Amino acid sequence: MDVLWDRGEPVAVRDVVRALADRDLAYTTVMTVLNRLAKKGFVRREAGEGRAWYYAPVASREQYVARLMLDALSLTGDRETALAHFAQSMTAPEAEALSQALDER
Amino acid sequence: MNAALHLAATFVLCVAVAGPLARARWVWRAPRTGILLWQMLGLSWALSAVGLLLALGLAPHDAPIPVALGRWADDAVRGDVTPLALLVVLGLLSALDLVIGLLWTWGSVLRVRRRHRDVLALVARRDEAAPGAFVLDHPNVVAYCVPGARSAVVLSSGALTALTRDQVDAVLGHEHAHGRERHDLVLLPFSALCSVLPKVRLARSVARAVALLVEMRADESASLRHGAQPLASALRRFGSARPPEGALGAADVAVAARLVRLAGLPPLPAALRCSALVGGLVLVGIPLSFLVR
Secondary structure (H helix, E strand, C coil), rough: CCCHHHCCEEEEHHHHHHHCCCCCHHHHHHHHHHHHHHCCEEEEEEEECCCCCCEECCCCCCHHHHHHHHHHHHCCHHHHHHEEECCCCHHHHHHHHHHHHHHCC | CCCHHHHHHHHHHHHHHHHHHHHHCCHHHHHHHHHHHHHHHHHHHHHHHHHHHHHHCCCCHHHHHHHHHHHHHHHHCCCCCCCCCCCCHHHHHEEEEEEEHHHHHHHHHHHHHHEEEEEHHCCEEEEEEEEEEEEECCCCCEEEECCCCCEEEEEEEHHHHHHHHHHHHHHHHHHHHHHCCCCCHHHHHHHHHHHCCCCCCCCCHHHHHHHHHHHHHHHHHHHHCCCCHHHHHHHHHHHHCCCCCCCCCCCHHHHHHHHHCCCCCCCCCHHHHHHHHHHHHHHHHHHHHHHCC
């Protein structure tokens, strides 16, 4: 995922393998992981040149962090029940601004 | 009719006790006893509500509820339905409503959590300043627990910079206690109650009281390991992240209450704790004795 975020453009599986060369991962392993991320809706898969698939992140890392923050700080409904927080540290207007920032993108 | 009277009395008693217990401060001195008491009160309330409807509807059969329910079902199959049968149907439906409300809340909570975990796995990092926790790079001061079979404790980088090492340990201890003792399961039926009875203010204030006790229990567990002082100062630090002006929200009141407790409320004597629990057991026993026989 870090590789995809760093590139900022759709990346082919072999490029990801090359970027992670120091981890010595098999091509099929990387492809499986990317497909799983695609199935969960974190990356978009698009046809590139030839037969290769290209992968791109659906949202930026910052957007995902902001989404988690909103979950963590939300005072409404299921999110409140789903997580247990130490203390609420964001005011309602702040939370609203965060959710608006997410919607605008 | 005897059963209906007893069940009605239990139901009224549960509702009458709920208000004062939600405001009571003595339970702060024994959070675990308080939580158990609420669980028994809630169970007794639900059983007596359903039981009362059944008892009234089955009164013509003049038999214990389980026996009468069997006869009623036989009659209903034969098409022999009295107007009172409506009450039995209502009782069974309300039992179903409570169970469905519970499952629905549980399901949506699990969905939020699964998604949260997936995103967490992608963007969080480990940090040796916060052992056993996921760290999120965000300036806001946040600490929370994603409960589950394998609970995850999350801390923001903002919290890491704002808190001292002792305070971080205390906060992590608090969150780990939530995960270890499955406090989410304690809160679940009370959240479900709020969703089944959205307009009832008592339901919401009960849910809030239980949530406060759960926080106090986690505080208790954390301060046994790391001391009350770092936890209290961390709590104050979190509180000061918000602007001071404006009305006090429920969260602020809860924080103030937790600070009072950490400042040194004496634990409740064992005799009082026991008698509270015995009272709760009796309360559950009454409806149970009519429904299971």
